[in-house]
Amino acid sequence: MIAPQAICPEGTRNETFVLNLGPQHPATHGVLRVKLTMDGEYITRAEPVVGYIHRMQEKMAENRTYARFLPNTSRIDYLSAMAYTHAFVAAVERAARIEVPARAEYIRVVTSELNRISSHLVWFGAFLLDLGGFTPLLYAFDDRERILDLLEGISGSRLTYCYYRFGGLCNDIDEDFIKGTHDFVARMRPRLKMYRTLVTDNIILRKRLIGIGPISQEMCRRYGATGPVIRGSGVAYDVRKAEPYSVYPEFNFDVPVFPEGDSMARYLVRMAEMEQSLRIIEQALDKLPGGPVMASNVPRVLKLPAGDYCCAVEAARGRFAVRIISDNKEIPYRVKLRTPSFSNLSLFEEASQGMMLPDALALMGSLDLVIPDIDR
Amino acid sequence: MNRLLKEISQGCYSLITGLRVTIAEFFKPSVTVPYPHQSLKMPARFRGHIELVRDPVTGKAVCFACKLCERSCPSDCITVEGAKLDGDKRKSVTRYVLDFTKCSLCGSCVEVCKSNAIRFGRDYNLASTRKEDFILDLFKRLEVEAK
Amino acid sequence: MSLAEPLRLLLFLLCVMAFVGFNAAYLVWVERKGAGRIQRRPGPTEVGYAGLLQPMADGIKLLTKQLIVPPGADATLFRLAPVMVLAPAMMSLAVIPFSETLVARNINVGLVMVFAFGSINVMAIMLGGWASRNKYAIISAARIVSQDVAYEIPMLLVVITVLMITGTMNLNDIVRQQAGGFWHWNLFKLAANPLMPVTFVIFYVCMLAETNRAPFDMAEAESELVAGAFTEYAGMGFGVFFMAEYANIVVGCAIATILFLGGWQSPIGLFPGLFWFLLKMYLLCFSVVWVRWTFPRTQFYGLLNLSWKILIPVSLATLMLSAVLIKVVKL
Numbered sequence: 001m002i003a004p005q006a007i008c009p010e011g012t013r014n015e016t017f018v019l020n021l022g023p024q025h026p027a028t029h030g031v032l033r034v035k036l037t038m039d040g041e042y043i044t045r046a047e048p049v050v051g052y053i054h055r056m057q058e059k060m061a062e063n064r065t066y067a068r069f070l071p072n073t074s075r076i077d078y079l080s081a082m083a084y085t086h087a088f089v090a091a092v093e094r095a096a097r098i099e100v101p102a103r104a105e106y107i108r109v110v111t112s113e114l115n116r117i118s119s120h121l122v123w124f125g126a127f128l129l130d131l132g133g134f135t136p137l138l139y140a141f142d143d144r145e146r147i148l149d150l151l152e153g154i155s156g157s158r159l160t161y162c163y164y165r166f167g168g169l170c171n172d173i174d175e176d177f178i179k180g181t182h183d184f185v186a187r188m189r190p191r192l193k194m195y196r197t198l199v200t201d202n203i204i205l206r207k208r209l210i211g212i213g214p215i216s217q218e219m220c221r222r223y224g225a226t227g228p229v230i231r232g233s234g235v236a237y238d239v240r241k242a243e244p245y246s247v248y249p250e251f252n253f254d255v256p257v258f259p260e261g262d263s264m265a266r267y268l269v270r271m272a273e274m275e276q277s278l279r280i281i282e283q284a285l286d287k288l289p290g291g292p293v294m295a296s297n298v299p300r301v302l303k304l305p306a307g308d309y310c311c312a313v314e315a316a317r318g319r320f321a322v323r324i325i326s327d328n329k330e331i332p333y334r335v336k337l338r339t340p341s342f343s344n345l346s347l348f349e350e351a352s353q354g355m356m357l358p359d360a361l362a363l364m365g366s367l368d369l370v371i372p373d374i375d376r
Numbered sequence: 377m378n379r380l381l382k383e384i385s386q387g388c389y390s391l392i393t394g395l396r397v398t399i400a401e402f403f404k405p406s407v408t409v410p411y412p413h414q415s416l417k418m419p420a421r422f423r424g425h426i427e428l429v430r431d432p433v434t435g436k437a438v439c440f441a442c443k444l445c446e447r448s449c450p451s452d453c454i455t456v457e458g459a460k461l462d463g464d465k466r467k468s469v470t471r472y473v474l475d476f477t478k479c480s481l482c483g484s485c486v487e488v489c490k491s492n493a494i495r496f497g498r499d500y501n502l503a504s505t506r507k508e509d510f511i512l513d514l515f516k517r518l519e520v521e522a523k
Numbered sequence: 524m525s526l527a528e529p530l531r532l533l534l535f536l537l538c539v540m541a542f543v544g545f546n547a548a549y550l551v552w553v554e555r556k557g558a559g560r561i562q563r564r565p566g567p568t569e570v571g572y573a574g575l576l577q578p579m580a581d582g583i584k585l586l587t588k589q590l591i592v593p594p595g596a597d598a599t600l601f602r603l604a605p606v607m608v609l610a611p612a613m614m615s616l617a618v619i620p621f622s623e624t625l626v627a628r629n630i631n632v633g634l635v636m637v638f639a640f641g642s643i644n645v646m647a648i649m650l651g652g653w654a655s656r657n658k659y660a661i662i663s664a665a666r667i668v669s670q671d672v673a674y675e676i677p678m679l680l681v682v683i684t685v686l687m688i689t690g691t692m693n694l695n696d697i698v699r700q701q702a703g704g705f706w707h708w709n710l711f712k713l714a715a716n717p718l719m720p721v722t723f724v725i726f727y728v729c730m731l732a733e734t735n736r737a738p739f740d741m742a743e744a745e746s747e748l749v750a751g752a753f754t755e756y757a758g759m760g761f762g763v764f765f766m767a768e769y770a771n772i773v774v775g776c777a778i779a780t781i782l783f784l785g786g787w788q789s790p791i792g793l794f795p796g797l798f799w800f801l802l803k804m805y806l807l808c809f810s811v812v813w814v815r816w817t818f819p820r821t822q823f824y825g826l827l828n829l830s831w832k833i834l835i836p837v838s839l840a841t842l843m844l845s846a847v848l849i850k851v852v853k854l
Binding site for chain 1: 480
């Protein structure tokens with residue numbers, strides 16, 4: 001069933017009111033304020049107001065040495081912390097020409113993909129919670145607990161891992177981790193099937209998502225939306241394939257693309273991505289080489305040569321890029337963080353025009369926004 | 377008409393399979409741990425706030441106040457003071473204060489310490505009503521533990 | 524005998540009120556425990572053994588809160604609305620036969636009475652929302668009214684279908700006609716109407732919608748966006764709405780068991796009585812809880828479309844089929 005459209009002709013109804021989807025709100029997943037100008041049930045204008053959690057990450061980077069900035073990278077988008085640290089660490093390694101040992105790269109891929117699955121599980125639970133299904137949240141968090149336990153075993157933290165270092169990792173993985181990850185992958189595949197039966201095939205959910213919030217390819221390109229948003233609109237753009245980094249070229253994985261552009265397509269992209277991440281993890285564990293996990297010639301205090309260095313990764317939400325401008329000091333001159341949620345949010349204003357409010361909230365949920373990622 | 381019927385029947389079937397999934401989960405055991413009555417096993421590398429390591433031979437702290445950890449901390453939470461006691465070749469630590477309200481558990485201090493004088497602790501039950509309880513004097517804690 | 528009758532009535536009414544109160548409290552417990560187990564967690568366990576005293580604790584909490592009447596709200600209607608929501612449910616229970624002899628008032632038009640009182644429920648919620656003088660409460664209350672009105676129609680059409688088969692509106696007689704094994708239940712009377720299971724499903728769905736339970740709780744769970752119709756009610760005012768919701772579920776499930784599942788008749792033909800009625804009713808209540816924790820919410824226009832475009836045509840079709848078959852078979 002397609003959503004009803006406002007049937008009053010232009011000019012007859014001009015009584016609009018402003019509804020504030022305030023910073024404290026269960027549906028916006030963080031401190032995002034959206035000023036909605038509504039005409040009855042329909043949204044005529046949705047203006048996001050960001051900045052409620054601006055923590056000046058980029059400014060902090062200008063005041064700290066590279067090593068002291070590492071904990072911050074985990075906290076920009078705390079659900080996808082490994083990938084963000086990876087981007088920063090890879091940018092510095094590119095600049096300082098540090099060669100990372102192969103074992104470290106493979107472990108980085110495994111942990112990044114585990115983190116991607118855990119981020120998608122949080123999105124899945126929270127999205128369904130918005131739509132009114134309370135149970136899949138707990139099932140998703142059950143699976144996520146296992147990932148968090150695995151990662152806690154090697155790094156000591158559950159959410160803001162500070163696991164990567166310049167030149168490798170801070171410590172090696174052990175047999176428990178490898179066995180635990182194999183068990184997890186074996187357990188996760190039937191669970192994904194269960195999610196498909198319980199949620200994806202459910203007619204109520206399908207009615208809520210199919211045809212809701214269509215975003216065209218052209219809109220995505222205009223706003224620079226990346227990640228599952230653009231892959232749900234038919235464009236096969238994945239940084240792991242477009243600008244390969246680390247050892248991703250050695251793995252065999254697909255990039256799920258769905259052409260419809262509605263909320264259901266974005267949902268299916270993320271569910272398929274979890275499946276692909278499991279594939280990558282299996283391949284990486286099979287091919288895991290031995291050797292050191294830390295490069296041997298990393299200077300104690302890094303001083304990057306003057307210049308402009310960049311690294312982009314595929315975080316769970318899209319393309320995260322770090323650009324470091326250094327002027328040959330220990331402290332960078334400027335660090336620019338290009339975050340995916342910022343671009344994904346900017347198309348909300350145009351995409352939600354004329355939609356009913358609960359449908360607009362479903363659209364926002366399908367964009368998978370993490371507000372600290374928007375505000376940095 | 378045909379399409380509508382097919383949609384209705386597929387829809388009903390999806391509802392029934394969904395119900396089947398939940399009722400199967402109903403009969404499975406609980407995955408949560410009833411926290412105050414039981415608690416989880418902590419992993420070996422758990423990151424609690426740092427603690428000073430005692431040298432088993434001398435009974436005193438291994439730390440000799442080189443202040444590398446103080447310099448490497450991104451949040452400036454560590455304050456170390458040391459003095460050279462009579463008869464020793466090196467300094468010994470006399471005061472080691474960790475401001476845990478600022479610590480982000482990044483691990484820089486533990487990694488940079490060349491003599492393995494600090495390690496991550498396992499203390500996680502840290503609730504308190506006063507901020508002063510989180511300005512941890514680790515040296516004093518070590519002395520208290522010794523007794 | 525003439526003196527005992529009012530006494531008997533009084534006793535029954537007290538029991539009905541106690542039953543409603545007990546259900547309101549312990550259906551909450553069933554819901555929370557059921558939700559917990561479906562979600563692989565224990566549910567309430569701390570208060571009392573297995574959390575059985577949790578509803579008591581919640582009740583005490585609600586009773587000790589201040590009953591705030593918002594300024595500008597219509598004082599009489601605001602205070603009256605919770606009572607008006609709870610009273611019809613209680614009164615409907617007066618005609619429901621819990622067993623052959625256990626019925627407060629065996630009225631000949633018992634079925635119509637239950638549905639008449641059900642309609643008052645709709646008006647009472649509207650009054651509650653309107654009297655709150657809160658923009659969002661009014662919108663939510665209006666939605667509840669349109670939803671309830673839309674779903675009353677297929678429900679009544681289905682009930683008429685059953686009525687044509689049973690030929691009586693006396694609830695106790697309807698149950699007596701389903702004596703014997705479970706194949707005599709109205710659900711399985713395929714000779715009278717081959718679409719009987721479909722009518723049961725329609726009745727069940729309408730019951731979920733009438734009581735504003737998930738997946739049809741769009742108006743209440745507006746809390747994802749704004750607050751629902753009962754925002755301005757604090758403490759026991761809200762508690763009474765809450766009790767009324769569970770009382771409505773009980774009434775709905777009771778009617779469903781009486782009309783379709785044989786009421787107090789046993790499935791094997793032996794030992795009919797109160798136990799079977801309660802068992803069937805509580806199984807249906809559990810299924811209501813089960814459905815709530817499985818499915819997401821429907822969209823509001825989806826909900827209305829379901830009623831007007833699917834349920835009403837189907838229930839009209841079953842009604843006509845039933846009518847045709849009665850004529851044909853009688854002839």
